[in-house]
Each structure stands twice: as structure tokens, then as C-alpha cells.
Amino acid sequence: GDSVTQMEGPVTLSEEAFLTINCTYTATGYPSLFWYVQYPGEGLQLLLKATKADDKGSNKGFEATYRKETTSFHLEKGSVQVSDSAVYFCALSDEGNQAGTALIFGKGTTLSVSS
Amino acid sequence: DAGVIQSPRHEVTEMGQEVTLRCKPISGHDYLFWYRQTMMRGLELLIYFNNNVPIDDSGMPEDRFSAKMPNASFSTLKIQPSEPRDSAVYFCASREKGLQQETQYFGPGTRLLVL
Numbered sequence: 024g025d026s027v028t029q030m031e032g033p034v035t036l037s038e039e040a041f042l043t044i045n046c047t048y049t050a051t052g053y054p055s056l057f058w059y060v061q062y063p064g065e066g067l068q069l070l071l072k073a074t075k076a077d078d079k080g081s082n083k084g085f086e087a088t089y090r091k092e093t094t095s096f097h098l099e100k101g102s103v104q105v106s107d108s109a110v111y112f113c114a115l116s117d118e119g120n121q122a123g124t125a126l127i128f129g130k131g132t133t134l135s136v137s138s
Numbered sequence: 139d140a141g142v143i144q145s146p147r148h149e150v151t152e153m154g155q156e157v158t159l160r161c162k163p164i165s166g167h168d169y170l171f172w173y174r175q176t177m178m179r180g181l182e183l184l185i186y187f188n189n190n191v192p193i194d195d196s197g198m199p200e201d202r203f204s205a206k207m208p209n210a211s212f213s214t215l216k217i218q219p220s221e222p223r224d225s226a227v228y229f230c231a232s233r234e235k236g237l238q239q240e241t242q243y244f245g246p247g248t249r250l251l252v253l
Binding site: 055057059065066067068069072112116124125126128130131 | 142171180181183186194229231240241242243244245246247
């Protein structure tokens with residue numbers, strides 16, 4: 024079945040460092056891909072998404088490119104801030120022609136940024 | 139829009155007691171999801187509804203868990219009787235109908251502690 028694998032955490036960085044969180048997926052169709060972020064004590068929020076191959080999602084300085092050839096959707100940010108400390112979840116939706124399937128989430132990667 | 143609303147935000151109860159968690163989805167959203175998050179298992183999908191009808195409840199751990207959606211603006215997740223291993227954060231999420239509308243919007247969660 025469909026699945027998402029993301030790098031184990033925690034990831035610990037200094038402020039202004041470059042961030043990469045790896046995410047790869049397995050899907051039978053042509054999924055949409057998502058990054059969600061969870062700040063301490065809060066629910067998950069959509070960070071960015073991409074719906075087809077070579078699409079780049081971006082938001083708040085974060086970017087991820089949908090790479091069909093490597094089945095990847097790695098999250099990157101050029102200069103992290105302390106406020107980016109959170110748990111990041113990669114997810115996919117493989118609806119095909121049938122709307123309404125659930126998202127499949129990775130296990131989450133904890134990012135801790137220090138000043 | 140107020141977003142997805144969950145209540146209570148925190149619940150502490152004793153083993154054997156009944157627990158009811160409540161969720162109000164975003165108005166106009168046709169799908170509602172219940173998730174459970176723990177350190178050990180990460181984010182697990184418990185059940186989801188489409189137009190108030192349960193579509194997939196394969197993630198419901200045991201018969202002690204039940205979920206209902208009596209109308210488009212309200213859902214409950216009930217645990218009876220509760221056990222310490224049910225301690226977790228329970229999230230509700232909703233989304234719009236239709237293909238390519240896969241983005242889910244999460245509530246703030248209910249933090250449940252069963253003593």
C-alpha cells in the first residue's frame with residue numbers, strides 16, 4: 024500500500040542554518056504531497072503542498088519539489104529561525120478518480136533551532 | 139472562519155470512566171477525520187466520515203471506541219471504558235468535498251490523560 028518515509032529526528036540546528044528534511048513516498052497512482060507543521064501544544068497546520076510532478080510548493084521560506092523520478096518531496100529552508108522549532112510531517116493523498124481518501128502521514132521529524 | 143473546534147482541550151479521568159470528545163468541523167466541509175497521536179505510535183487515523191456516514195473505521199483500536207456524526211456540524215468520539223493506554227492527544231480534522239481538495243484542516247486537539 025501507499026506509504027511515506029521521512030528522516031528520523033530530532034534535527035538540531037543553529038539559527039540561520041540550512042534545513043533539509045527528507046521525505047520519500049510509495050504510491051500506486053499520482054499522489055498529491057504535503058508538508059504539515061505542528062507547533063508545541065497545537066494541531067497540525069498545512070505548510071505547503073504540490074499536486075503533480077515537478078511542482079514546487081512554498082510557504083514562509085520553506086520549499087519542497089515533487090520529484091516523481093526519485094519519489095521524493097524533501098523540505099528545505101535556507102535560513103531557519105528559532106520560531107521554526109516544531110514537528111514536521113510529510114503526507115500524501117492518492118485519490119485517483121475517487122475523492123475522499125485519507126491522507127497518509129509520515130512519523131514526523133522534530134526540528135529544534137537554537138539561537 | 140473559526141476553524142475546527144474541539145472540546146474539551148484537556149481531559150483527565152480515571153480508568154473505567156466514559157470519555158466523550160467533541161468536534162465541530164469547518165462549515166461546508168463534507169469530510170471529518172479523527173486521529174490519535176502518541177509518542178510511540180505517532181499520528182494514527184482512527185475513523186473518517188463523508189456526509190456524516192462512516193467510511194473507514196479500520197483504525198479504531200477496540201470496541202471500547204465509538205464515533206458518531208449525527209449532523210454536518212458535530213461529531214463525537216467516545217471511549218467506554220477508558221484505560222491508561224488511551225492517554226494521547228486526539229485530533230479532529232475536516233476537508234472539503236471533491237477531487238484535489240485533499241487538504242485537511244486540524245483542530246487544536248484534546249489532550250486525554252487516563253489515570
